[in-house]
Amino acid sequence: MEQTKSVSANDFEYLRQLVRDHSAVVLSANKSYLAELHLQPIAESAGFTLISELVAYLKTQPFNNLHVQTIEALVTNETSFFRDYHPFEALRQYILPELIKKRAVERSLNIWCAACSNGQEPYSIAMLIREHFPLLTNWSIRLIASDFSTKVLTRAEKTYYQ
Numbered sequence: 001m002e003q004t005k006s007v008s009a010n011d012f013e014y015l016r017q018l019v020r021d022h023s024a025v026v027l028s029a030n031k032s033y034l035a036e037l038h039l040q041p042i043a044e045s046a047g048f049t050l051i052s053e054l055v056a057y058l059k060t061q062p063f064n065n066l067h068v069q070t071i072e073a074l075v076t077n078e079t080s081f082f083r084d085y086h087p088f089e090a091l092r093q094y095i096l097p098e099l100i101k102k103r104a105v106e107r108s109l110n111i112w113c114a115a116c117s118n119g120q121e122p123y124s125i126a127m128l129i130r131e132h133f134p135l136l137t138n139w140s141i142r143l144i145a146s147d148f149s150t151k152v153l154t155r156a157e158k159t160y161y162q
């Protein structure tokens with residue numbers, strides 16, 4: 001059973017490169033446990049017994065859905081409301097006040113959360129605006145949320161729009 005879970009240094013190096021090339025996320029070299037934790041179900045659902053068989057397949061095939069699933073499984077989706085203190089403080093104290101000055105004539109703002117995971121980040125921004133910038137009530141605010149993982153976007157839609 002241990003054998004099915006272990007990931008060789010070579011295979012993990014390939015996986016790190018795959019993730020970096022397609023997401024710009026850099027996994028630390030000592031995080032092979034991530035592959036051991038997350039890739040077994042993907043290997044099995046694709047008909048392999050060992051993670052090493054999955055990696056051998058990925059190495060030899062053109063980029064396809066299995067590469068996508070593998071990358072998504074290795075990139076963390078951790079999120080929470082107001083997850084990091086400093087970016088939200090920077091938004092509140094500096095970025096939004098500056099943008100409000102610059103857009104005073106148009107009275108419109110476009111805000112893009114480019115890696116929104118399950119959606120807590122865009123909702124945190126919406127809450128921050130509502131709480132601290134009442135003058136924006138009459139502005140046109142467009143909050144766009146995207147992520148390269150369809151899994152998290154589906155979860156975000158289910159949680160917030162049903």
Ligand SMILES: C[S@@+](CC[C@H](N)C(=O)[O-])C[C@H]1O[C@@H](n2cnc3c(N)ncnc32)[C@H](O)[C@@H]1O
Pocket residue numbers: 022023024025075076077078079080083084114115116117118120121146147148149152
């Ligand atoms: C750690 S979560 C952070 C979510 C949110 N920004 C927050 O701070 O709460 C990282 C998210 O970035 C997404 N991601 C990573 N690389 C990406 C890329 N190149 N393009 C779009 N989304 C990406 C992942 O799918 C994941 O949902």
